[in-house]
Amino acid sequence: MTLNEHIEAFSELGKFLEQFFNDSNTKDDEFSQRLATEIEAAVHYNGWFTKNNVRFSLQQWQLALTEDNLSAWLKNYDINTKAPNTIGLILAGNVPLVGFHDVLSVLVTGHNVLIKYSSNDQRLLPLLLEKLKAINNKYNDRIKTAKDQLKGFDAVIATGSNNTSRYFNYYFKNVPSIIRKNRHSVAILTGEESPEQIQLLANDIFRYYGLGCRNVSKLLVPEGYNFNTFFENIMNWSEVINDNKYANNYDYNKAVYLMSGANMLDNNFVLLKEDKGFSSPIGVLFQDSYKNLEELEEILAEEKDNLQCVVSNNLQPHHIYFGETQHPKLWDYADNIDTVEFLLKVN
Numbered sequence: 001m002t003l004n005e006h007i008e009a010f011s012e013l014g015k016f017l018e019q020f021f022n023d024s025n026t027k028d029d030e031f032s033q034r035l036a037t038e039i040e041a042a043v044h045y046n047g048w049f050t051k052n053n054v055r056f057s058l059q060q061w062q063l064a065l066t067e068d069n070l071s072a073w074l075k076n077y078d079i080n081t082k083a084p085n086t087i088g089l090i091l092a093g094n095v096p097l098v099g100f101h102d103v104l105s106v107l108v109t110g111h112n113v114l115i116k117y118s119s120n121d122q123r124l125l126p127l128l129l130e131k132l133k134a135i136n137n138k139y140n141d142r143i144k145t146a147k148d149q150l151k152g153f154d155a156v157i158a159t160g161s162n163n164t165s166r167y168f169n170y171y172f173k174n175v176p177s178i179i180r181k182n183r184h185s186v187a188i189l190t191g192e193e194s195p196e197q198i199q200l201l202a203n204d205i206f207r208y209y210g211l212g213c214r215n216v217s218k219l220l221v222p223e224g225y226n227f228n229t230f231f232e233n234i235m236n237w238s239e240v241i242n243d244n245k246y247a248n249n250y251d252y253n254k255a256v257y258l259m260s261g262a263n264m265l266d267n268n269f270v271l272l273k274e275d276k277g278f279s280s281p282i283g284v285l286f287q288d289s290y291k292n293l294e295e296l297e298e299i300l301a302e303e304k305d306n307l308q309c310v311v312s313n314n315l316q317p318h319h320i321y322f323g324e325t326q327h328p329k330l331w332d333y334a335d336n337i338d339t340v341e342f343l344l345k346v347n
Helices: 003-022 030-045 051-064 067-074 100-108 124-135 162-171 195-210 228-232 235-242 244-260 293-306 339-344
Strands: 086-090 112-116 143-145 155-159 177-180 184-188 216-222 264-266 271-274 284-290 307-311
Touching (some): 003 051, 003 100, 100 112, 195 235, 293 307
Parallel strands (some): 086 155, 112 143, 155 177, 184 307, 216 284, 271 284
Antiparallel strands (some): 264 271
């Protein structure tokens, strides 16, 4: 398949999603009916996959999969038609469709894909790939699923935790690989943020219940920071406490911290805990203070290999603005590793 064929097929998939959400000519469409059913049923297969979160994820892919976006993403790569290799993917399942970008990257670089789905997200992506095959049947032989262990691959991209990464590094030591570990995102506040900016930041914190690597799990604030404005302007996410799974985590962590005498603030749906760490549990947001921008840069430099996003009010050119972490572009790579460049070197 040529690169233009890939761009055309994936942009058609984007148009399908656009039509689905616009309710345009979809009543009698088989895939639209199946997708609607999967959205309604998602929470029964994974309690964290609420209808709103699944729809949000699908809508982000609708916006990303346009001919212009795909062309802008791939124009700087030398992608030539060649004999394809088979790339094994071990996908995560922490947020809906989290593995879609890897599948997209493998296919547009001319390779075949062998997918090991997470048990937490094994319904939505297969359905979208079925639709992709219906758009262009050349994908029929290029997309395969591994039922058990991966076998017969030339390279692998595996996503997991810090613990599973050690296993992946050993098991895949003889093939080209990208092994992803836990990553976290942090937001920098200066005390000069507007209420609207804090409201946008709340989206970065609470979308997907904070389960993604692009979710802000820690705040860095100046010494003496007053959290009143922060708490006042995240109230639009107070409904998360109505989810039993989230509430159970919040209650458990609150009990643990109270018994240990931890220094924390509580607004009845999220705990703000003073902590040097970056990986906060569900229902908890870590916070730490800095004296000046020089100390702030030292903190970020020490943690750079564990950070996915740094959110601020444009303090640095590479920082992400408030409210944008869950709207990544196609060229915003997980772990900041250029997946396309890696795949183009597989031969």
